[in-house]
Amino acid sequence: MSRNLKNRVVFFTYGCKSNKYETEKIRQMIRPPAEDSTMPADFVIINACAITETIDREILRKIKSLKRAGNSKIILTGCVPPGMEKVFSGLVDYVVPNNEKFSRESYPEELSSGWDNSGLSVLTGFSGRHRAFVKAQSGCDMSCAYCIVPLVRGSALNSRDEDEIIKEIESLNSAGFREIVLTGINLGRYGAEKNDAEALFCLVKRIGAMRGDFRARLSSIGPRELSENIIKAAAENPGRFCPHFHISAQSGDDKVLKLMGRNYTTGLYAKRIDYIMKVIPGAAINTDIIAGFPGEGEKEFGNTLDFLKKMPFSRVHIFPYSDRPGTRASRSKNKVNAQIKKQRAWILVEEGKNKEREYIEKNTGRHLTMLVETKIGGMCEGYTENYIRARVKADKAVPGGFLRVKIEGTVPGKKIIASGDAA
Numbered sequence: 001m002s003r004n005l006k007n008r009v010v011f012f013t014y015g016c017k018s019n020k021y022e023t024e025k026i027r028q029m030i031r032p033p034a035e036d037s038t039m040p041a042d043f044v045i046i047n048a049c050a051i052t053e054t055i056d057r058e059i060l061r062k063i064k065s066l067k068r069a070g071n072s073k074i075i076l077t078g079c080v081p082p083g084m085e086k087v088f089s090g091l092v093d094y095v096v097p098n099n100e101k102f103s104r105e106s107y108p109e110e111l112s113s114g115w116d117n118s119g120l121s122v123l124t125g126f127s128g129r130h131r132a133f134v135k136a137q138s139g140c141d142m143s144c145a146y147c148i149v150p151l152v153r154g155s156a157l158n159s160r161d162e163d164e165i166i167k168e169i170e171s172l173n174s175a176g177f178r179e180i181v182l183t184g185i186n187l188g189r190y191g192a193e194k195n196d197a198e199a200l201f202c203l204v205k206r207i208g209a210m211r212g213d214f215r216a217r218l219s220s221i222g223p224r225e226l227s228e229n230i231i232k233a234a235a236e237n238p239g240r241f242c243p244h245f246h247i248s249a250q251s252g253d254d255k256v257l258k259l260m261g262r263n264y265t266t267g268l269y270a271k272r273i274d275y276i277m278k279v280i281p282g283a284a285i286n287t288d289i290i291a292g293f294p295g296e297g298e299k300e301f302g303n304t305l306d307f308l309k310k311m312p313f314s315r316v317h318i319f320p321y322s323d324r325p326g327t328r329a330s331r332s333k334n335k336v337n338a339q340i341k342k343q344r345a346w347i348l349v350e351e352g353k354n355k356e357r358e359y360i361e362k363n364t365g366r367h368l369t370m371l372v373e374t375k376i377g378g379m380c381e382g383y384t385e386n387y388i389r390a391r392v393k394a395d396k397a398v399p400g401g402f403l404r405v406k407i408e409g410t411v412p413g414k415k416i417i418a419s420g421d422a423a
Contacts, residue, residue, distance in 0.1 A: 007110050010041040010072070014059060015049025017183040017219050019078060021135040023047045024126055025102060026077075029116055040070045043111060046092075047101075048078035050152050052322045056084055063091045073108070077101040079152040082325045098152060122168040125175050130373050130382075130400040132177040133219075134168050136160055136203065137184040141192075142222075144250075145261045145332075146293065148324035153185055157193035162203055166210065173212040176400055179371050181217045182207070188225020201229045208237035215239075215371075215385060220246040220288075223272040224264045231272075235279040242385040244284040245276060252307025253300040256293055261328070266307055273311060284314040284359065284386040291348050292321045292341030294332035301344050308351050314359035315387065316352030320345040363388060363407045370403045 009030065013023040026045065044066055049055050066074055076088050077096035089095050100106040104115040126132040139157040140150050169180050182203075184190060191199020207216055218226075218234075218241075226247060234241035247269070251257050254265050276283050289304065296304075308316065320341050323330040336344075368384040370392070375381075378395045380403060390405060397403045 007042040008040075009111070010044045011047065012044065012062060013047040013078075014055055015047075015051055015079065016185075017133045017181060018135050018138075018185055019047050019049055021123075021133045021183065022078075022101060024123055024133075025120065027127060028123060028125070029102065029104075029120070030111055030114065041072050043075060043108075044072045045075045045077065048076060048080050048088075050079040050081040050084075050148050050324070052319065053324075054322065056081065060087065060091075063088065067091060075107065077106075079149070081148055081152065099154070122164065122171050124171050126172065126177060130177065130371060131179040131181055132172040133181045133183050134165060134172070135183055136165055136187060136200075137190045139189075139193075140186040141189065142186060142263065143261060145259060145328040146290065146321065146324065148327055149185065151326050157186075157189055159190050159193060159199065162199075162206065165203065166206060169207065169210065169214075169216075170212065173214045178214045178400065178402060179217070180207075180214055181219055183219035186222075186225075187219055188221045198229070200225070201227060201233060204230050204233045204241070208233060208240045210240075215242055215369075217242045217244055218246075220248055222262075222264065223247050223269045226272060228272075228275055231276055232279060238280075242387070243280045243282065244286070244385065244387045246286040247272065248288040249307070249311075250288060250290050251293065251296070251300070252289070252304035252311075253296070254303075256296050256300050256304070259295045259329075260290075260293060266303075270311070277312060282362070282386070284388075285312060286315040286317070286387065287311075287313055288317045288319065289348055290319050290321050291345035292336035294321065294329050294336065295334045296336055296344075305347065305351065308348060308355070312359075313352070313355045315356055316348070318345050318348045318352055357410070360388065360407065360410055364409055365407065367404060367406050370405045372397050372399050372401050372403050375399050 011023050011027060013020050046059065046062065048059050063074060066072055074092040075094040075096060076092045078098055080088060094108060096106040102120055104112045137157065137159040139154050141155045141157055143150055143155070172180060188200065190203065226245065249269055250260055250262060252266055257265060273285060276285065289308065321336065368386065368388065370382045370384045370390050372380045373382040375397060378393055379391060380394050380397045381389065381391050383389055384405070388407065390407065392403065392405050394403055
């Protein structure tokens with residue numbers, strides 16, 4: 001529980017890793033730094049996400065629940081879709097625009113009186129987590145037909161200074177974090193506003209050369225932006241970079257990809273995956289696929305299903321297409337019937353489960369390193385370097401530490417591993 005001028009603060013964060021990072025910056029700018037509290041609280045800060053209609057509803061339910069629960073003052077910030085501002089603002093006490101979320105003047109005096117802008121530079125911790133996120137850039141100029149992010153976040157790119165990123169990683173590692181996830185609104189566009197096509201590659205090389213006992217991951221990135229140089233740099237430093245990539249496909253059909261405004265074809269996507277598997281055999285490949293995008297017919301859906309079956313994915317996130325206000329896709333006249341969209345999503349989800357089972361089977365018997373994220377009664381859970389969520393009985397393991405484990409197989413919904421030694 002955190003107190004600032006006798007005020008208790010609770011945070012609720014929705015959506016992407018960048019949002020989680022930004023919540024942490026707000027937390028550390030409040031003095032003393034605010035930690036996750038429990039209700040009841042004097043202030044609740046909600047960092048919103050606008051990526052799907054489902055999240056809109058979740059946030060609305062949360063706000064209404066908070067209003068019923070007591071006298072907490074609710075502050076809403078983050079990404080809010082057009083049309084929802086009036087709905088939310090009529091229920092909360094303060095609305096802080098996304099581009100002002102780090103501004104002292106945007107918050108009530110009870111919180112801003114101890115505001116410390118030094119928190120804008122480098123994070124010194126990451127509350128409630130054993131993996132820390134480091135945000136490398138802001139903005140997305142890709143304008144995908146379905147995506148609301150450029151509307152609520154802005155399309156102007158802004159990449160952080162490389163030295164500052166390195167300093168933040170050092171700070172977090174010194175605070176005990178042994179896994180760092182490099183993230184951004186569109187990570188692959190790091191340095192693009194400076195016409196520096198090699199900026200992300202150079203950053204990856206520099207992270208690989210850092211001292212410190214930690215491992216690193218890249219968060220979601222597009223296949224065109226994930227160059228062979230970046231992949232090779234990660235492959236050449238297996239002790240630092242996890243053999244795991246999240247590369248959004250969104251569709252397995254070239255016609256639909258063009259309608260979406262994506263900047264690649266299935267051929268380029270497959271070529272990138274082939275190269276990863278060549279230089280990092282057995283790497284984990286996570287992806288996202290949208291089911292029922294406007295203009296997706298049976299033929300296009302069939303191509304996507306075939307593509308999903310063919311690619312060596314380890315984990316697949318399926319999202320039924322959701323209209324987002326102000327996007328090009330929301331104005332399309334070729335919407336897919338809701339029932340058909342639901343059926344296609346179910347088929348893709350089931351195939352995604354098959355891909356995950358296949359990947360676990362391929363890893364059965366392997367010894368891997370798990371970051372212990374939770375421990376209850378000696379039972380530990382966490383992710384291995386290749387992003388397998390695993391469970392193990394290990395009495396001496398410590399949350400936030402590494403544990404060498406052996407994958408034994410699966411039971412419904414869980415990965416079972418042999419006990420191991422703290423690494």
